[in-house]
Amino acid sequence: MTERIPGFSTLAVHAGAQPDPTTGARATPIYQTTSYVFESVDHAASLFGLQTFGNIYTRIGNPTNAVLEERVAALEGGTAGLAVASGHAAQVLVFHCLMQPGDEFVASKKLYGGSINQFNHAFKNFGWNVVWADPDDISSFERAISPKTKAIFTESIANPGGVITDMDAVAQVAKRAGVPYIVDNTLASPYLCRPFEHGADIIVHSLTKFLGGHGNSIGGMIVDGGTFNWSRERRYPMLCEPRPEYHGIVLHETFGNFAFAIACRVLALRDIGSALSPFNAFLILTGIETLPLRMRKHCDNTLTVAQWISNHPKVAWVSYPGLPGDRFHNLAKKYCPNGAGAVFTFGLKGGYDAGVKLVSNVKLFSHLANIGDTRSLIIHPASTTHRQLSDAQKTAAGAGPDVVRLSIGIEDHEDIIADLEEGLAD
Amino acid sequence: MNHDSYSDSYIRGILNTVKTIAMVGASEKQNRPSYFAFKYLLERGYRMIPINPGHAGETMVGQPIYARLADIPEPVDMVDIFRGSQYALPIVQEALALKPPPSVIWMQLGVRNDEAAALAEANGMKVVMNRCPKIEYGRLSSEIAWMGVNTRTISARKATIGGVQRMSLNRVTAPGGATAASDRVQRGDGGH
Numbered sequence: 001m002t003e004r005i006p007g008f009s010t011l012a013v014h015a016g017a018q019p020d021p022t023t024g025a026r027a028t029p030i031y032q033t034t035s036y037v038f039e040s041v042d043h044a045a046s047l048f049g050l051q052t053f054g055n056i057y058t059r060i061g062n063p064t065n066a067v068l069e070e071r072v073a074a075l076e077g078g079t080a081g082l083a084v085a086s087g088h089a090a091q092v093l094v095f096h097c098l099m100q101p102g103d104e105f106v107a108s109k110k111l112y113g114g115s116i117n118q119f120n121h122a123f124k125n126f127g128w129n130v131v132w133a134d135p136d137d138i139s140s141f142e143r144a145i146s147p148k149t150k151a152i153f154t155e156s157i158a159n160p161g162g163v164i165t166d167m168d169a170v171a172q173v174a175k176r177a178g179v180p181y182i183v184d185n186t187l188a189s190p191y192l193c194r195p196f197e198h199g200a201d202i203i204v205h206s207l208t209k210f211l212g213g214h215g216n217s218i219g220g221m222i223v224d225g226g227t228f229n230w231s232r233e234r235r236y237p238m239l240c241e242p243r244p245e246y247h248g249i250v251l252h253e254t255f256g257n258f259a260f261a262i263a264c265r266v267l268a269l270r271d272i273g274s275a276l277s278p279f280n281a282f283l284i285l286t287g288i289e290t291l292p293l294r295m296r297k298h299c300d301n302t303l304t305v306a307q308w309i310s311n312h313p314k315v316a317w318v319s320y321p322g323l324p325g326d327r328f329h330n331l332a333k334k335y336c337p338n339g340a341g342a343v344f345t346f347g348l349k350g351g352y353d354a355g356v357k358l359v360s361n362v363k364l365f366s367h368l369a370n371i372g373d374t375r376s377l378i379i380h381p382a383s384t385t386h387r388q389l390s391d392a393q394k395t396a397a398g399a400g401p402d403v404v405r406l407s408i409g410i411e412d413h414e415d416i417i418a419d420l421e422e423g424l425a426d
Numbered sequence: 427m428n429h430d431s432y433s434d435s436y437i438r439g440i441l442n443t444v445k446t447i448a449m450v451g452a453s454e455k456q457n458r459p460s461y462f463a464f465k466y467l468l469e470r471g472y473r474m475i476p477i478n479p480g481h482a483g484e485t486m487v488g489q490p491i492y493a494r495l496a497d498i499p500e501p502v503d504m505v506d507i508f509r510g511s512q513y514a515l516p517i518v519q520e521a522l523a524l525k526p527p528p529s530v531i532w533m534q535l536g537v538r539n540d541e542a543a544a545l546a547e548a549n550g551m552k553v554v555m556n557r558c559p560k561i562e563y564g565r566l567s568s569e570i571a572w573m574g575v576n577t578r579t580i581s582a583r584k585a586t587i588g589g590v591q592r593m594s595l596n597r598v599t600a601p602g603g604a605t606a607a608s609d610r611v612q613r614g615d616g617g618h
């Protein structure tokens with residue numbers, strides 16, 4: 001007997017959800033509760049000892065959040081997920097499970113600016129030391145590996161757009177080094193790119209962006225690929241050593257191929273506390289149901305807008321891998337065959353002043369610091385998010401004075417283009 | 427029969443039919459995986475019989491421990507092998523000698539022995555290898571989804587409750603996607 005594997009759009013609507021067993025409610029209920037009653041002292045003991053499956057306290061688990069976790073795990077093809085308060089929280093929890101003070105990890109230097117800050121500053125305070133590598137030169141990852149390296153981190157499509165990481169090549173470096181490969185798949189979403197198929201072991205998301213998709217909720221997700229053998233070299237004590245917090249159980253031996261997701265929940269989230277509100281989980285779940293429809297429209301619109309803008313006389317350059325001729329176009333075709341995402345940057349010949357003028361002139365685009373909304377968004381990094389940097393630092397970060405970043409929404413592309421045309425007019 | 431993957435209906439059929447399970451290699455140590463699985467299955471209503479020659483005569487979660495399958499004073503529906511793959515063949519031979527013999531041989535996650543499986547199947551037994559009955563119960567009932575685990579099932583049918591924070595195995599589902607990654611590691615050839 002063969003069992004049919006459902007397609008991506010079916011999973012986007014159904015995975016993790018079922019009619020509520022008590023009321024028959026078809027939409028996923030918002031379990032807005034802090035805690036759950038125990039059936040008996042024995043039942044409580046089994047729950048606290050991780051011997052049975054169930055809910056104790058919403059900081060550690062919540063049935064609405066659980067639907068979201070299974071949904072994203074299914075879309076990514078992973079074994080388990082953990083929903084948390086934000087994309088940044090997801091990163092803290094992942095590294096908490098991997099790193100000891102003094103350890104190192106290798107990260108692509110083409111990352112969302114907030115992640116660069118987090119790694120350079122907050123993580124350093126924990127004694128977790130980032131070593132930067134250049135995705136344009138894979139051998140720089142190899143050279144950055146040391147006996148202290150515990151992980152490699154890249155984005156699939158890097159924010160602010162334009163860079164596609166050669167994940168197969170980075171995964172080979174990770175395999176040779178015997179460390180897990182973590183991919184932030186926020187900009188692509190699992191609809192456009194599936195990092196587990198390219199050697200990733202752990203995926204993180206800012207659900208705030210395309211997965212939620214409507215600009216209404218901050219959230220983050222960790223997905224366990226089930227691919228990494230935590231016990232082989234015994235370098236990850238959270239996974240392969242007896243845990244004093246849980247009477248000496250060894251998580252990898254007990255939970256097998258979803259042990260990493262469990263470690264993130266019962267060791268990291270439990271103690272660090274960055275839990276997701278079930279109301280946010282509900283909104284994000286509703287967003288995910290239309291992820292395939294939205295991503296198709298986002299990508300179609302973005303290609304049309306990028307093509308139009310690249311022909312505009314005031315525009316010096318456009319960095320969008322969806323455009324034939326872009327230096328990442330071939331990698332985009334390989335890793336994101338259904339579209340190169342909806343975020344890209346371009347340069348204005350008029351420099352800083354022209355950027356300020358454009359963001360001040362547009363009427364349909366929202367001038368704000370987010371991406372992955374149904375609405376089209378615009379930002380001029382040099383005058384906002386990267387304002388505090390020197391010009392040289394701005395340029396190195398891909399946020400030179402002339403740079404404008406767009407996140408294209410799902411409005412009619414004629415209206416998006418008309419707004420830009422008017423905004424660029426004298 | 428192909429033992430690289432099992433249909434949900436095959437596994438559900440087994441877990442819905444067997445009532446008495448002898449667990450060979452059950453450990454009384456509360457932090458061992460076999461203790462977790464034993465206690466969980468006991469709480470789900472199975473009659474659980476621990477087999478461990480080093481602790482015969484003692485009890486585990488209130489159940490008397492026997493040294494060998496042959497010492498069990500009642501019929502057993504399923505033998506769950508919580509020992510290394512190399513011990514599976516003699517355990518199947520012992521199981522075959524029982525009167526009546528069990529109808530299912532189940533080898534735990536990480537345990538696979540094709541020769542033992544062939545012998546059991548030649549004698550009309552059903553075989554599952556390299557799976558955990560606790561995880562499969564949790565997956566097919568959907569209880570394990572509370573831990574964020576991908577159950578690889580989907581359903582538009584109302585699930586049935588089995589008690590406080592308990593879901594019944596009697597749930598109508600369609601397959602819910604593959605985790606090629608997980609199967610790779612379960613077989614032990616994909617982890618790095």
Ligand SMILES: Cc1ncc(COP(=O)(O)O)c(C=O)c1O
Pocket residue numbers: 086087088089112114115155159184186187205206207208209218219220
């Ligand atoms: C690629 C990427 N990763 C992580 C984050 C951080 O996510 P959050 O804002 O949900 O903490 C962002 C936010 O902009 C992002 O773009």
